[in-house]
Amino acid sequence: MRGIVVFGYLAALVSPLLAVKPEDFKTCSQAAFCNRGRALSARAAASKSPWISPYSINPTSLVFSPSKSSFTAAVKSSLYPEIKFELQVDILRDGVARVRMDQVDGLRKRYDEAASWALLKEPALKEEGQIVWTDQGKTGMKAVYDDVELITLIRSGREEVVLNGRGLLHMEHFRTKTRANHSQEPTPENAWFEGEEEHGFWEETFKSWTDSKPKGPESLSLDIDFPNHPHVYGIPEHAAPLSLPSTTGPDPAYSEPYRLWNLDVYEYESSSSMALYGAIPVLHAHSTKSTVAVFNALASETWVDIHHPTPDKSTATHWIAESGILDLFILPGPTPDAIFEQYARFTGPTALPAHWSLGHHQCRWNYISSDDVRTVSRRFDEEEMPLDVIWLDIEYSQEHKYFIWGQSFPDPVQMANDVAAIGRKMVVIVDPHLKRTSNYPVYAEAQERGLLVKKSDGGEFEGWCWSGSSAWVDFFNPGSWTWWTKLFSLVDDPSAGWRWKDSTDTMFIWNDMNEPSVFNGPEITMVKDNTHYGGWEHRDVHNVNGMLYHNATTNAVMTRTGSPRRPFVLSRSFFAGSQRIGAIWTGDNMGTWEHMAVGIPMTLSVGIAGLTYAGSDVGGFFGNPDVEMLVRWYQVGAFAPFFRAHAHIDTKRREPYLYDDPHKSIMRDILRLRYSLLPVWYTAFREASVRGIPVLRPQYVVFPKDSRGFALDQQYYLGASGLLVKPVTTQGATETEVYLSDDQVYYDYFDSQIYRGGSKSVTVPAPLEKVPLLIRGGSIVPTRARPRRSSPLMKKDPFTLKIALDKTGFAARGELYLDDGETYAHQQGELIWRQFIASKAEKKKVLAIRSVDLVSRAGGEGAVDGITLSAYDRENAFARDIADVTVERIVVLGLESRPKSVKLENGKELQWTFNEGSSAKGKKSGAASLLTIKTRDVYIVEDWSIAVEL
Structure with missing residues (x-):
């Protein structure tokens, strides 16, 4: 949430009529280092002769490790021959390449710890050598050491990732103001830009703020191309399409590069390359042949230009960062799932959240x-609407002194216990600024x-929030972590x-404003020349700052009772690795309608960058949506991993129970639908927590060879469940187009209408009361249909299996994962995975329906998908x-004919009904045939088999 700073004081309210003021935030031309980097790119492109990079390697300096899995080499620059750099290339597990370059024996040390915060642990080298010096006919890594230093990933003779292919690598070395120690002064012929000294090296001004730069220039630029x-x-977070549009070249979609600089941008534009609340410097590149990715471990302000030299074939990117070393990971894929798993292995998968x-x-x-x-809480019960969590914003606290309850909350512990009486939390x-x-x-x-964070002169930093x-805790200081x-x-x-005694173990935490937001600071954040523990300037660590705060709070909540339990802490700011900590939202x-729509690709984007536990505020934080928009937004929210309705203090109350029918009943049904599908959501999160594959899967992830789906970002799949959702985000719509990539049968989740795919779009009815939701043939969806007031009350409810037969009419699969949903006992084998x-x-013409134990099939003892099981029982x-x-019930869609019998494996007859309809293997549309089996003596924890004789 945000307010307005007026003459240094806080305004009480924010008018919903206001919108973001772009002039409050820098453009590339107003950030000196970005301006220099972009000028370099423009000069290289305009050069009459081929642009030659001044950086090169002396081949005689190459030193290989004994296993041939890494090498180091000396790098020199023709601009400043006396400045030395070192390049190191390591090959890690799965063929991931780590490329590092830093200045050798500089005047001071460059910030090199961004990766240490992002990585789960320092990755080890691949045991066998993986570096292959190759020509165009092979697969491996290539380096060229003549005029241009070039690292290239080649697969089947095809260049997939090219570093410095356009010669834009530039690392500004540390220097003194006089530069008297340089033997060669830049000339118009060898300088990369004119007016070098005057170009914001030692200080620069934005509006009324002057940023002192005691270390001088230290930016890093690199072109990374995907030919x-x-x-x-x-590269989230941006309010932009999932497939990122161009920022340079002919007819760019955006005139500014994508900016990675965590900022409090309230009422942000619904289509923009502006920086928002989080920054993950991870970029995936995709084609029908392969998927590759890069993780550029930079915690400083970074700008990324994108263009397509050959439309529909290639992508070129240019990364410009203010400080740091080159520490780049090349992920070879070659599939989207392989990229997710490779990234999760070194930055960690998402934390398995508490079920509630x-x-x-x-x-x-x-x-x-x-x-x-x-x-x-009572009104949700009266209207029979499920709810798990009630939230309190900043007004609960006395004078915004977090942890201290105000007079309106005289009994916080009893209040929390009253809410918890029916399983709610x-x-x-708790914001990071301290009064x-x-x-x-x-x-x-x-x-x-x-x-506390210090000013550049060593005094305590004071800002307004x-x-x-206010002051800010320095979470880079290890002493802050235990404290x-x-x-808590x-x-x-x-x-x-002092500790927060007026709390309970059912009260969890929301970390807002942790970019950090400083109302009277430049761009509403902290000044860059503040200093943190270790002497690092804020400019070096800004994008990591919010993640450290989030991590500290999560550890505190997890251990507050002495017996670790799964925490829940929501954060607004994030970085690579935040997925290990908890959930975020899109601010x-x-x-x-535009913000409702863009929230979908924003959620998908952070998901493919590793942070899958995310969602947007249902209803929009600002404004008063009409009831149609609110209904549609609940449909969007019900199919986001994090599902929260939220509103500004100036808005009208809009809890769903306040509306009249039919809208109240529609929202009730949406909430119940979310709860009935909680087994699907939890199973998808289990996979995300061990493999890193996102819970929401864009079209290109599920069908990586169908180019017609590569830019789709308004429809997506829920885990591996086969559920395909296309929320309606257009006012007045009563139908929508859903793209079906594969030659497979799909079923409407609600009325069993059959749609047949095959690289085509189908029209799906979407009246206000219906979210377009299809089940892909070949899927089995486990649900819990009994409505409850909160999810903990569903713990022992029976299951319904919905079986959507594939186009053969005889095949389907699905999974179910369960554990206690709160502790870490699952890591010792306390779980059900079927x-x-x-x-x-x-x-025989018999459809066999079976339940089998997946853990036993995976080998029993040992590690099963990352879960350590000791003598699994x-x-x-x-x-x-x-x-x-x-x-209690099994529903089969798409049978070819009426069954002759339905029996358990012991021969016991089961009760069933059958409605005639279209079969999965036929060509007719219409509603599918429907077999409903009422099961007896069929338990979720056991193996069982049912025979449907046709």
Whole structure:
């Protein structure tokens, strides 16, 4: 959320009529280093003769490791021959290449720790050598050492990733102001830009702020090209299409490069390359032949230009960062799933969330009292609408002193316990700015311990945010980590100092404003020459700052009771590696159709960059959406990993129970649909937590060889469930077009209407009460159909299996993963992981439906998809706890004919009904045939088999 700074003071309210002011944020030309980098690119492109990079390698300096998995080499620049650089190339697991370059024996050290925060651990070299010096006929890595230093990934003779192919590599070395130590002064012939000294090397001004640069220039530029990949995705966060449009070249979609610089941009534009709240410097490139990716580990301000030298064939990118070393990972793929797994292996997969956190969250700025909170909870019950979490924004706190409850919340512990009585949780905001007053114990302790961010002169940094005059904890200081953890502790410890006693283990945390947002700072953030622990300037670490805060809070919540439990902490700011920590949302959007629509590719984009637990504020944070828009937005939210309704303090109350029918009933049905599909969501998150494959899968991920789907970003698949959703984001729409890539049968989730695919679009009815949702043939979807007030109350509810037969009429598969949803007992084998299979029995016209234990099939003991199991027991404690949970119903779509019998494997007849309709293997459309089996003595934890004789 955001406010307005007026003459240094905080305005009380934000008018919903306001929108982002682009002039408050820099363009590339206003950032000196970006201007220099772009000028270099323009000069190279305009050169009458081929542009020659001044950087080159002396081949005689090459030194290989004994395993031939890495090498180092000396790099020199013809601009400044006396400045030395070193290049190192390592080949890691899966053939991932890590390329590093840094200045040798410089005046000072460059920031080189961005990767250490992003990486799960320091990756080891591949044991066998993987560097292949190759010609165009082979697969491997190539380096050219004549006039241009070039690292290229080649596959089957095809160049896939090319570093410095256009010669735009440039690392500004450290220097003194006089540059008297250089033997060669730049001349118009060898300088890359004119007016070098005057171009913001030592300070620059933006509006009223002057940024001192005591280290001088230290930017890093590099061209990274994909000669055979026409689509690129990633580098979030931007309100832009999933397949990123061009920023240079003929007729660019955006005139500015994509900027990575975490900023508080409230009411952001719905189509822009402007920087937003998070930054993940990961870019995927895709074609019908392969997928590749790069992770450019930079924590400083970074701009990325994109253009397509050959339309529909190639992509060229130019990265310009303010500081840091070159530390680049090349991920070879060659498929989208392989990229996700490679990236997850070194930055970590998403954390498996608490099950309840996948339910419905209700928030606004602000629920005004503890009685208001109780009323909201009660009203959801009265209207039979499921809800798992009620949120409190900043007004719960006394004078915006976080952790300190205001007078309107006299009984916070009892309030939380009342909400928790039916399985619900609360989330309370804790922002990173601390009110600078001696009677605020959190600030007083942080100051006393020397844990606050410093100004360039060593004094305490003061800025303005919701608390008024504020200070910020320096989470780069290891001393802050233990101290912050103890603030949240629910265990008495006299030596720990002040702690948040007015809390419970059902109260979780929301970290907002952690870019950080500083109302009176340049671009509404912290000045760049502030200093952090270790002497690093804020400019070096800015994009990592919010992730460290998020991580500290998550660790605190996880360990607050002394017995670790899965935490939930929502963050607005993020970086590569944030997926290990928790959820994020797309920030302060507006209640418009355009913002509703762009929230989908924004969520998909952070997902393919590793951060799959994400969503947008339902209804829009600003504005008062009409009821049609709100209904459609609930449909969008119900199919996002993080599902939260949120609203600004100026907006009208819009809880779904406040509306009249039919709209109230429609929203109730949407909420119930989300809850019925929680088994699907949780199973998809399990896969994301061990393989890194996103929960929401864009069309190109599921069908990587169908070019017609590469730019689609308004429809997507939910995990591996076979569910395809295309939310309606257009006012007044009553139908929509859904693209079906494969030659397969698809079924409408609600009325079983059959659609037949094959690289074509079909028209799906979409009246207001219906979200277009299809099941791909060959899928089995586990659901829980009984409506409950919250997800913990569903723990022992029976299951319904929905079997969508494929076009043969005899095949389908699906998975179900379950654990206790709160602890880490699953890591010791306390889980259920089953596969459901429908297949044709041999020599008979029989459809066999089976349930099998996937863990046992995967080998029992040992590591199963990243879960360490010691002597896995199918009858583990969790399995015993839900031993009486049944599969109460099986629904089969698309059978060819009416069954003769339906029996369990022991011969027991089952009750069933059959509705005639179209078969999966036929050519007719219309509603599918429907077999409904009422099962008895079929338990979710057991192996079983059912025979449907036709």
